Amino acid sequence: MSAVVFAHHGMTPAERLRDAGWVAFVALVLGIPLIGLTTVDAGGRLEVATRFGMLALFVAVAFIGRIALRLTLDHLRVRRLGRERAAAAADGGRGLAQRIVTVLGWFALGAAFTLPLIFSGNRYVVDTATTVLIYVMLGWGLNVVVGLAGLLDLGYVAFYAVGAYSYALLSTQYGWGFWEALPVSGALAASFGILLGYPILRLRGDYLAIVTLGFGEIIRIILVNWTEFSNGPNGISSIPRPSFFGLEFTRRPAEGEQSFAAFFGLDYSPMQRLIFLYYVILVLALLTHAFVSRLRKLPVGRAWEALREDEIACRAMGMNTTNIKLSAFAIGAMLGGFAGVFFAARQGFISPESFVFTESAIVLAIVVLGGMGSQMGVVLAATLLVLIPEFGRNFAEYRMLLFGAAMVLIMVWKPGGLLSHREPTLRLDAPATGTEGAR
Amino acid sequence: MNALLSVHKLTMRFGGLTAIDELSLEVPAGKITGIIGPNGAGKTTLFNCLTGFYKPTSGHLRLAHPVRGEMRLERLASHKVVRDAQVVRTFQNIRLFPKMTVLENLIIAQHNRLQRASKFSLAGLFGLPGYRAAEAEAVERAATWLTRLKLESLADHAAGDLPYGIQRRIEIARALCVEPVLLCLDEPAAGLNPRESAELNELLVHLCRERGIAILLIEHDMSVVMNVSDHIGVINYGRKIAEGTPAQVQNDPQVIKAYLGEDDEDASGEVAA
Amino acid sequence: MAYALQQLINGLTLGAMYGLIAIGYTMVYGIIGMINFAHGDIFMVSAFIAVTCFTLLAAADVSSIPLALMFVLVVTIFFTSAYGWAVERVAYRPLRGATRLAPLISAIGMSIFLQNTVQLTQGARVKPIPPVIEGGIEVWNTADFAVQIGWSQLLIIVTTVVLMVAFNWMISHTAFGRQQRSCEQDRTMAALLGVNVDRTISLTFMLGAALAAVAGVMVTVYYGVVDFFIGFLAGIKAFTAAVLGGIGSLPGAMLGGLLIGLIESFWAAYLWAEYKDVATFGILCLVLMLRPSGLLGRPEVEKV
Incomplete structure (x- = not known):
């Protein structure tokens, strides 16, 4: 159960289906009281109205969406691994990111x-x-x-x-x-x-x-x-x-x-x-x-x-x-x-x-x-x-x-926020006294 | 012997627990005083009382400050112990500012001086020369200590990302930037390898002999305490059980008993090891 | 005097409901150290589920009140626990180990999401249901004022007391309770000793949601109206109750809930009704200034 959302790559198609089936089941349980049923005002008192079509749609979307999400995530993970290896080889990626942010800052300005x-x-x-x-x-x-x-x-x-x-x-x-x-x-x-x-x-x-x-x-x-x-x-x-x-x-x-x-x-x-x-x-x-x-x-x-x-x-x-x-x-x-x-x-x-x-x-x-x-x-x-x-x-x-x-x-x-890099307030090589640009 | 700090009948109780029980101790100026004792003997509690983190239940802590005269540490709030009495401590479980760089850690240690120079931040805000000079001086001081502790190449790294032994050194460097009269080190050698430990010994002796800083040292690593301390106090269950030169303490039957329990033959050797 | 007695009864009823919701906050805080901001909205969802159930029963002409109540409680608890589980799974579990603020923001997002989901799917209008339990007992009749305990009030107070006792027993005597407490103290150690931490946390959320569901049913029975916004204020009051009692402490949550309920009803009855929330928060500030860890919370010894 703990592997539902962030399961690992290399899932077999059967596993994918089971995983998506579980998500669809959860969607069904969550959907019944709020989507499947609703109360409507019928002349001063409430009456229950059903929307099973919408519920079915919701569950189907959850099922398909889950499969799509999993595939995308797996795909991204493979790509990220490749990128990280490349970045480790090149190093200095952080400095580059910082420079991009600075450039973006000026651009935004x-x-x-x-x-x-x-x-x-x-x-x-x-x-x-x-x-x-x-x-x-x-x-x-x-x-x-x-x-x-x-x-x-x-x-x-x-x-x-x-x-x-x-x-x-x-x-x-x-x-x-x-x-x-x-x-x-x-x-x-x-x-x-x-x-x-x-x-x-x-x-x-x-x-x-x-x-x-x-x-x-x-x-x-x-x-x-x-x-x-x-x-x-x-x-x-x-x-x-x-x-x-x-x-x-x-x-x-x-x-x-x-x-x-x-x-x-x-x-x-x-x-x-x-x-x-x-x-x-x-x-x-x-x-x-x-x-x-x-x-x-x-x-x-x-x-x-x-x-x-x-x-x-x-x-x-x-x-x-x-x-x-x-x-x-x-x-x-x-x-x-x-x-x-x-x-x-x-x-x-x-x-x-x-x-x-x-x-x-x-x-x-x-x-x-x-x-x-x-x-x-x-x-x-x-x-x-x-x-x-x-x-x-x-x-x-x-x-x-x-x-x-x-x-x-x-x-x-991104639990750390979109831009989580922290720039030091001063450095030993260049004791900073002025504000630097758009950061 | 002119005492820099005299602890007089210090008692600290937490509810029913007496962590320190009428402890009296003298810390001479310009010397290294070691404090040893088994775990839970009340050593760190003593530091917490000294540096204002705990208010002692009773007793006095008199500091003969070379410039400001006599001060009563138990009456000062923790930040004033550092700011006014210049008694600075390090922590057993390192407390750096982890996301900030090593240099920033050392600059923060000079906060009060810089804050004064920045005139409620106004001088700083407009980059007035007085403030800039003060900042340059603070960086200079930090750089000096970084060089002395072989940390200069790490100055711009986030402190929290560095290895343990280095973090210990940074914490000492940071404390030194406050320009202490009395430096209280809480297990500075914990987690250091033998080489780092030897370097620490050398540093402590240097600080004391060349810079005239009195050091109060809590330590379990006997190779450090016994080699550098001029004087050692032994505490157990919050009481002082022995006091004297390293040699005296090592052979004190009370100490051997506290560390190894009774009836142990190889006791003195163990303590000295 | 009679009037005061009536306020006491009303205050206790209100407080019991706050207390039930507060337990959810306090348990979650105890185990993962976060404010589950969406908890008030979980309570709101449960009230809507209860409304749907009562309406269904009315349509089916069920006349036995105890039977109807049991049915509604069981169904509401089931679905609400599912919501509690899902919220944790989607919005909080991926953030374990992140900065303390990340789950808080995620929780606020979840709260907004739930509110709007309910507004969209169930409508923005107030939902009234016909009174389920009417009447009560007259406890004391003076010349000008009759003190009454409504059956619904009695039901709320009794249910709450029973649940509290059962809950405390569960936390201190069952395997789940032990696992729960062990995760509270040290999650890593608990995991090393074979406690399934993920499952324990999930169960904690479900239990919190279940208690909120009970409160949701009670609110529906007592007030007879719900709308999609009730979660916010009830959530804040309940969280205040949890903090007032000392967050992390179950009896504290209950005590805090009762106190807030009493303060509110007495303040509204004797002083200015419109400032009753100000009074609640004012007293919270006062208590925290004097006892920063709440009334029954263990005072945090500063670890240096």
Whole structure:
């Protein structure tokens, strides 16, 4: 039984059939209650409806799919063996992989800058790309906490919410602009990070996970119920958009203001604002990247990684682990807060529904799927996780199903994450002081 | 004899278990002090009390710090024992930062100095000269020790991927980067082959004679303890049962009894082996 | 006073259900050290299976309630265990030995997958079933308030107590229990001594799922409605219960479950109902700050 999924190559056809038969049987058992039977509403009371045709199809797909999967896996294994032998002979494969990642990074950067120019008429592409960048930024922020410091945070969305709500309230209640509110909201999110971090310093691993998850839920519940403060489930609407050095992106700017289109003598187009927003988040994300990469090469950053590796050894090296943990929480929270501010400004409307646990889970998945601590991995994983449901949009109701399945499959396929190589923060031959390129 | 560290009536209890029972011991400056005793005698517990990982139930741990004066180690948190009192330890079951390179391990040991130089990371963030100089100095210090311990060719390898004997050396190099006043080594020769063991002896003597670092050494490998220690304390069941020069200790009937049980004829030979 | 007694009864009922789910978390955590995030959704699946069963029985005009309950329990436990087994097999077993976070992410993916599968195959609407067990006993009648234990509440509490006792006995007295405990302590050693580790872990998942299935049937009987989202909150509460009681400890899971149930019903009755989840998490934080290994968990001695 233990050899069902990852059996060994050289199976006889009979064995293949038996193996697939077993999988089909499991599919049948699993399928009966959910696919074969369902309950439908028949005039106020439920009635059982059967879908045996669909069940048969499901079992058949499982059977054939299993045989196909096995054959493919065996085939791949043989090829991988060959490749590994070749790589062992050539050596230096790791350096090459690293170089490929660097090149891809520069390529991604170039693509990110030119994308809105190429797709300047395509609202959908620019919107999706903006979403990807928000997740990239969130991923980079959480990467500090989870990827570098190794502190499992399941409530990251709380800081995203703090950032979004503080901008929403500062702008709608007190008339603050985007750029003034950005640092204040970030600072506020950072203080929440410390507020959360302080009481749970002693907790380890999974205890930390559940408390952070609870914290995220507490923030959301408060946002839902404290109506005077947050307007409850209705959320906050007409949040002002950021302006381009005082130039607004509207057809008819407010009294005494000038519009972007008029200033540059362009025709007004709603795409201008979208493209501008895209560049704002791109710049924010790049700043985040530069900031985090730089921090990683500083004592704090190395301390975070050391903390992830061995907390006791950290103390034996004279490090104040309390401060190290708090700094990780604070900086991660601040970056999440920045992303939240941008999110509020982009949507123009926020409600507690945008800050549910699933968001935390997605961001965490981005960090882990990307390869803990890898900045490029975050980009790759964020792109994948945003695009998979987008591609699934054609069969809309299957998109989250695909998303969940993809999370499982990628993890099973690459447990260390997509890019798991770790680049040292400094080398003996060339004491690194500058940040190196796109990594 | 000017004691660098004096342990006075140290007691450590875990619930009903007394791991250390009114232990008193002096560690002189600039000398190597060996601690031996059967498994479970309380040696590692002594280290844990010394370095702040455990709070002793009672007793004093006085350190005569050459610059900062008298310090009471039992009152300091573990990271302050290292940072302020410069008492550094290694672990019986090596505790490196496995995914980080050897060099990074040694740089992390200088965290406090670098952190101060980086001025809350601001100076570091903008690459100000003060910080860069401090980082260069830290790399320099690390490189010196790496060379001294013949590790320089491995500097950029992930520490966790290296062989056991080398990891032991890295851990010692890392502890040295903290610039200790007192270096506490917990079974540094465990798992080393005879050649590595001999090199370790030579290193310990060098550290002590040339660099003036006091060493407190827990070790089961008698060829190490007996050859390098100036002074040996023997503990059993959390109590000190004997103390003296290696020769004295080897012939102490109490020690022979603790190691080999009673009525054994070839006892002293075994201990010395 | 009477009102408080009623809350106590309600709280115990709720707590019993949380406890049953929490055992699944705690056992899995004990044996492979991971949070089985999909466990709440396994519970949700079981509730849907129970709904289908009850509807089938109603169509077949089965009138004997004990018979019907037995049937539903057996069928639900069978299918839910299959789900428990399959989840472990597909999403966790290939990740054994990977970093600690890999199975967690896989579990979150599984949870999303199960939720959406049920939503797609069974519909997103709330499923109501006609009450299975009605009535109860009036325990105490004061002038203005009558304290009642519903038969369903009694059933839940009694079933839970019986299962707990049986379960504890099984873990401490049977060969499987010994294998389970040995894998918990040291999987490699257990394997060397001839314990079939894979099978033990699979069985653990199936047992956890079976208990979740019991909880699923109970929830269906007690509330009479299920939807595809009930797994998330119940899962989180149950996990909180497991952590509160000390993860890895079976009595701890039960105690944690009861405490959470009681806190919730009293808080909702006397304070602000809408903040009852805040109270649960707040108390969890408080307990963990004072006792980081939970109420009945063995305090972790820091190994240096």
